[in-house]
Amino acid sequence: MIVVDPVCGMKVDSEKAKYKAVYKGKVYYFCSHHCKKAFEENPEYYLVHGPSGEFMEKST
Numbered sequence: 001m002i003v004v005d006p007v008c009g010m011k012v013d014s015e016k017a018k019y020k021a022v023y024k025g026k027v028y029y030f031c032s033h034h035c036k037k038a039f040e041e042n043p044e045y046y047l048v049h050g051p052s053g054e055f056m057e058k059s060t
């Protein structure tokens with residue numbers, strides 16, 4: 001299954017992904033160790049804001 005790296009927005013194949021993290025019972029996949037680490041350090045940030053550049057929230 002193709003999933004989106006919550007940190008950078010890159011598409012990752014969950015079957016091939018080497019980097020994954022479980023947060024609140026959900027599995028997240030990452031393109032690199034760097035992204036995994038960033039997510040683990042601040043999961044709430046990425047879950048709220050989404051990957052940088054993907055979900056640019058333009059409030060007003």
Ligand SMILES: [Zn+2]
Pocket residue numbers: 005007008009010030031032035
């Ligand atoms: Zn990434």
